[in-house]
Amino acid sequence: MKFSDQFEQRFAEMLTHYPTKRSVLVPTLLFVQDEVGYLSDEVIEEIAQRLDLTELEVRNVISYYSMLTTRPRGKYNVQVCTNIACLLRGGEELLEHCETKLGIGHKGTTADGLFSLEEVECIGACSWAPAAQVNYDFHENLTVHKMDKVLDEYKKRATQ
């Protein structure tokens, strides 16, 4: 399988960080996921081979981490926190609002492939609750109104 030069460079470098090959599994999966969008069967086979692991082991690790996925997601993965701080400050309502607005539920993806939605546990932004994360970007002190703006912003970005 062919990955970008940038990934290959990173991968080669990571291998030098640890005494055993298998140690780079988690970051490798994350980087490949960023590049390919999800961890396809093909990706799993390739990574298993590169790291001398069984495909079963790679799958076991993927299934352990909720941030890793074997199914394609939308271009923007909207992760709404409903853990305690956010819950107290309206996280649930925020999630419900997103669900209605995007027409999808937890782990769903919009038909145009633009958005995915996920209900997540604490993302470490409690001081600015309620918070949501879109791909790697944080959006804090949200209200339903602010959330709309955030989503519109991404939609606009996609069509530009």
Next chain:
Amino acid sequence: MADVNITIDGKKVAAPAGTLLIEACKNVGIEVPSFCYYPNLSLQGACRMCLVKVEKMPKLQTACTTVISEGMIVTTNSDEIHQARKSMVELLLGNHPLDCPVCDAGGECELQDMAFSYGAAESKYMEPKNHKEEQQWSPVVYFDRPRCILCYRCVRVCGEGMDVWALGVQNRGVSSIIAPNREDHLQCEECGMCIDICPVGALTSGAYRYKTRPWEMKHVGTTCTHCADGCKTTLAVRRADTGMEIVRGDNRDKSGINGDFLCIKGRYAFDFAHHAERLAQPLIRKEGRLTPSTWEEAFELIGRRFTEIRDRDGGQAIGVVGSNRTTNEESYLLQKFSRLVLQTHNIDHHRTADFPAFAAALSGKPDSTASMRDVFNAPAILLIGSDPTEQHPLLAWQIRNNVRLHRARLYVFNSQAIKLRRQATAFMQISAGMEGKLAAFLSGEESSVEALVSQAISRDAWIALRDKLRSEQGLVIIFGSELRGSDISSLVKFGSGIKEAKFVCLGDYSNSRGAADMGLYPDLLPGYHRVTDAGKFHDHWVAMPQAAGLTLPAMVDSATAGKLKGWYVVGANPIGRLAIDPFAFSRSFVVAQDMFLTETAVIADVVLPAANAYEKSGTFTNTCGDLQLVKKAGELTGTKSDFEIIVRIADAMGYDIGKLVPFGRGITADMGQSRGAQSGEADRHAVWLEAHGLEPKMSPFDPMAILDEIQRLVLGYEVSRMDLLAGNDQHTTLSGGGGGALHDPNLIVPAHDDLFSSGTLGRYSRILNSVIENRHKQPEETEVAAD
């Protein structure tokens, strides 16, 4: 290591440093409950059943992960601990279906036992249980997910123990599940180790599930009848309308040479015993057709015909083919019967390894064979040829686990990239057929190195490796049938230069080594004594012919030429297994003794239905020379053991049975004391029995009577009878026996069985066939990486 002193429940205990607390408790008879802990597997600390109180430690500790340290004061039983364990059981039962009445494990389930000891009558859990239908992962392995308590024993035994890594854990926390390597099914070695080790009924076997309940069976410890490694196995039997039916094989008795291990054949392939095509009545050819008859008629006919041929054309007109799967007593009896009653040395068997050359090379070298236990404990192992993972599953297990647990150094030389290379310190691939050159090079013949040098392995590398091997101590040298004849002498010469080196010669069937030791050869008597140089056997067996007999191929030629007029084929299928032209049998009187109408039996004049090794008693010698007891478990009405059949034929020929099988009283005159060396054979036997505190056996069908004679006459078999009868393996030695012989290497025909085949037996095993079919449906397995 120095001992560490601790106190457990007020008892002072000393144990070597590094001992786990749970083991220290076990050693003094204190049981600490555990699910995830399993000796010799990596520590998991998953179930928290083993909680104990250690003074000065703030919380309860898991005994399975705590290493003992000086002065530790431990309590294993208190209200606090009881309460903790009770909570753990309650948690486990939170999602457990509690379907014990229909669960295979019911009655021998560790969770059931724990629930009984610690379980609460009520549960605080109100959540609905997570149900999931049971899944079939392979013809052997079934998985019932809700019953799983996530102890991960199966995952570890498959990976660490078997080096298969076919089971994994998916998801995390409460949603963790055990998953097979091919999404919804398994591609694996089907050993059933995961099923055996599962403390509950989550993993069950296709061979046993829903058949019976543990308390309805009787358990018999015996020896596996498949490959030459000789695993101790426990067969569970139940009454059936045709005798006793074997319903399960396992190794609940872990005291054997195989410890925890059994492969698919030992565990599940006992089903040939009740195959529908099993013969249960003698057949006599009448007007060209094999017709059911009675034992009396068959014995009368065989006795008459064999006597006729012997008296008219001489013993050399009869050929005998013995078996790799009959007991030592039967093989010994068969050759004695041939030499004394039939008056012929024309006796041979399907040879799968060159044991005579091995015996010749080792003569005068005491204690130079390794036992199966030695293989697990040796500091270093050299393996030349063979593919133990496929052909010697137990040997492979011992090697693998020796490397894993004791860090043994393993040197593998093979023409194929065999799986054991994964555990090897050094793996050297050589061209097929170069094993002999390798042995020569190792023994110091420098010129042979040229044949071994390749792009990957230079001359210097070979020399460096040989130096390394020479510096090893206690090296166990294991070789396959690739090495024969003088190559074996070279290898033994190499080994003689190494301190405390020991050898293992690999044969293929459950009693191949026994067949060889007991003298199923035309030129060798029991203990590899040459017929022409028989020593004490000549005094004993005065009436025996002088010259050596014919090998199997020579018998075939003789029969084809019309000279050999009678065949006695016992538990062998030369037409099917050795591709011998049936024509060689067509003009002779052929008696075949077997379980099935094999390619050989089908052309016989008389077919006698024989019992198999699971239906009789005696002993087997595995390929290492470990002597073990074979005990009767199953039974099929209508069959007889080969032992009884041979005795009955001798009787039908008018032979004095007391001279064949040393049984009964009254055959001795004065216990031999007054006549010394001049005393007769029976007297000497009586003296020997007396000296060993044994009684004469009362029945001519008692194999123990022949075992007495074997122990008296076959050097190397002087093992402790007490230990043997107690079910312990006893190592026999080859050295000090007869001189052995160098035979034509082409007489050796390896069986080439793999994990799922087992000669003729395998063809009649439903479970082995279903696994083979199942694998053909799936693409070839690619090897997986080790952890």
